[in-house]
Amino acid sequence: MSSIDSRRRAVGASSRSQPSRQSTRASRRALSVTIGVALAIGAVITAFPLFWMLSGSLKPHRESISYPPQLLPQNPTLDQYVRLFTELDFGRYLVNTVIVVLIGGVGILLMAMAGYAFAKFDFRGKGWMFFLVLATLMIPVQVTMIPTYLILNSMKLTNTLVGIALPTLVSGFSIFLFRQFMSTVPTELLEAARLDGAGEFRTFWQVVLPLSKPILAVQAVLTFISGWNSFLWPLIIASDQKLYTLSVGLSLLNKQISVDPSLQMAAASVMVVPVLIVFIVFQRYVVQGFALSGLK
Structure with missing residues (x-):
């Protein structure tokens, strides 16, 4: 029971x-x-x-200034984009921006080398040097613009695309990210490569860099966005309108052309859409890179 x-x-x-x-x-x-x-x-x-x-x-000029505004274009057209690259100099601005971004991309390799040295090598003054790298994060970019301009002017690099891209080659924040990520690379793997006869550069190129794809993707996106959206520095150092970048050209467009919302929207789309495409393509690696770098 x-x-x-x-x-x-x-x-x-x-x-x-x-x-x-x-x-x-x-x-x-x-x-x-x-x-x-x-x-x-x-x-x-x-x-x-x-x-x-x-x-x-995509709206014609009449629809862009009509009231009340309509959400979708009634007669979509690409005339505004055609006008940007035929009547205006946006084709030249686009090429200049791409060149600046490519030159800035060389800095990814330099910052990767610096981060690898801080992560895996022991040398005299390592702590103080890394402290100085971090200290640069506390200095606003606007403070260093005048000294940087004077240095580039003495090197006769003002009013050149190299002068526009040169200050963006190295970033203290990027070196910090590389150092954080490469600290997770097993030291035993590097020692095994050295025992097999690989030199330091070959070890870095064939062992460390393939393992660092996530952080490389992060830096590629950050470098692309920094170079693509750069406005103040190209405006300062470039006196020739033929050397302007897209952001400067967009600002110049608002001053040269009377009220034309559709044309301005087309120029803004040329600025924004490539950044979105790059971020969407590398989104998975960006999230993985930040997570493995200890920044959450």
């Missing part, structure tokens, strides 16, 4: 626990739905300016 009573009690307890479990599942589902709706609303609010920019760039 006692065993039968215990079974009945167990069945009764399980029957009473089922509604509580169902209510817990329902509350979790409601919470998930609420969070999903909130995230969807936030995504729509965030993406709406980008959608409005792309939509406005």
Whole structure:
């Protein structure tokens, strides 16, 4: 009888626990739905300016200044983009920007070498040198613009694309990221490569760099965005309009052309869309690189 009573009690307890479990599942589902709706609303609010920019760039001039404004173009056209690269100098600005970004890309290798040295080598003054690298993060870029301009002027690099890209070759923050990431590379793997007869440069090139793809992707995206969106420095160092970058050309467009929202939206799209494409392509590596570097 006692065993039968215990079974009945167990069945009764399980029957009473089922509604509580169902209510817990329902509350979790409601919470998930609420969070999903909130995230969807936030995504729509965030993406709406980008959608409005792309939509406005496809509108004819009449539709762009019509009131009330329309969300979608009635007669979409690419005339504004054609006008940017035929009547205006945006083709030249685009080439200049790409050249500046490519020159700045050389700095990725230099910063990777510096980060590798701080992570895996012991030498005199290593702590103080790394402290000086971190100290540069506390100095605003605007403070160093005049000394940098004077140095480049003495080297006759003002009003050149090399002079525009040269200050972006090295960044203290990027060296810090490389150092954090390369500290996770096993030292035993490097010692094994050296025992096999590999020199330091070959070890760095064939062992360390292949393992550093996530942080290289992070630096590639950061370097691309920095060079692509650079405005103040190219405006200062380039006196020739033929050396302007896209950001400077966009600012110049707003002063040269009367109110033409569709043309300005098209120019802004040329500035923004490549950055979004690069970030989407490297997004997985960017997240992985920041996570492995200890920055969360």
